[in-house]
Amino acid sequence: MDSVGNIILYFVVAIVMVVSAFLAVTTTKILRAATYLLFSLLCTAVFYFQLGYQFLGAVQIAVYAGGIMVLFVFAIILTHKPNEKSAPLLPHRQITGIAASVAGAGLLLFALFKMPLVKGISLAEALSNDSAQITMSDIGHALVGSEKFQYLLPFEAVSVLLLACIIGGVVIARKQ
Amino acid sequence: MDLSILWYLVPSVLLFVFGVYGFITRKNMIAMLISLELMLNSADLNFVIFNRYLFPGSMEGMMFTLFAIAIAAAETAVAIALIINIYRSIGNTNVTDIKEMKF
Numbered sequence: 001m002d003s004v005g006n007i008i009l010y011f012v013v014a015i016v017m018v019v020s021a022f023l024a025v026t027t028t029k030i031l032r033a034a035t036y037l038l039f040s041l042l043c044t045a046v047f048y049f050q051l052g053y054q055f056l057g058a059v060q061i062a063v064y065a066g067g068i069m070v071l072f073v074f075a076i077i078l079t080h081k082p083n084e085k086s087a088p089l090l091p092h093r094q095i096t097g098i099a100a101s102v103a104g105a106g107l108l109l110f111a112l113f114k115m116p117l118v119k120g121i122s123l124a125e126a127l128s129n130d131s132a133q134i135t136m137s138d139i140g141h142a143l144v145g146s147e148k149f150q151y152l153l154p155f156e157a158v159s160v161l162l163l164a165c166i167i168g169g170v171v172i173a174r175k176q
Numbered sequence: 177m178d179l180s181i182l183w184y185l186v187p188s189v190l191l192f193v194f195g196v197y198g199f200i201t202r203k204n205m206i207a208m209l210i211s212l213e214l215m216l217n218s219a220d221l222n223f224v225i226f227n228r229y230l231f232p233g234s235m236e237g238m239m240f241t242l243f244a245i246a247i248a249a250a251e252t253a254v255a256i257a258l259i260i261n262i263y264r265s266i267g268n269t270n271v272t273d274i275k276e277m278k279f
Contacts, residue, residue, distance in 0.1 A: 002179045034210060079263040086202070097197045
């Protein structure tokens with residue numbers, strides 16, 4: 001049985017997340033779309049906190065809501081005039097989009113509600129498992145260890161990837 | 177009332193289909209990238225939810241999401257560099273106006 005506070009928090013966050021995601025793809029002003037995306041990402045971070053992954057929520061806020069959103073706003077300001085509205089949608093594209101998303105939603109929700117896998121425990125039960133509490137030292141050991149279920153190689157690969165993408169970004173975006 | 181796994185998966189599904197809708201209907205490349213981020217975000221959320229409910233003793237889903245966030249940051253940086261370069265050469269960022277390659 002979950003606490004009432006958790007359920008209320010869940011509903012508030014879920015509604016804000018879905019509504020802002022909807023507005024992010026339908027609004028005509030691009031800077032507003034970026035702001036709605038920011039709200040959606042922050043609500044996802046709240047979900048991570050609620051599910052007991054505090055470090056992941058902090059990373060989500062720092063990298064996504066902090067870093068990527070700054071990149072988006074930077075790019076929008078560089079490539080758009082102030083108050084520029086996007087061109088009206090073409091009707092055939094809109095029909096394709098609605099058809100694809102309604103069909104996808106129907107298929108995914110059908111699969112979800114038919115799947116026997118997902119009948120089960122509540123959030124409080126999942127969080128009360130003995131090994132469910134992840135401490136910072138667990139994450140540190142998993143990130144820089146080289147044994148089973150430890151991630152030294154992907155960690156180093158990501159650092160090389162970030163370096164390559166910094167150099168690539170500078171080379172692509174500089175003036176000729 | 178219990179917050180079972182379905183309560184978390186349904187908003188994730190909605191996030192994904194809104195991303196699909198935006199990716200198909202938008203013409204502006206930055207708006208398409210925003211829709212792409214929504215889809216990526218819903219996939220990340222799914223990893224974490226399944227990790228929490230089905231395998232609460234391990235943290236592989238969390239680690240996968242951690243690396244996915246890092247790679248998403250790299251991907252967005254390169255995509256935005258490309259978009260700025262395209263804006264310099266053709267003056268806007270609509271996908272319908274990009275018809276020629278350099279070579």
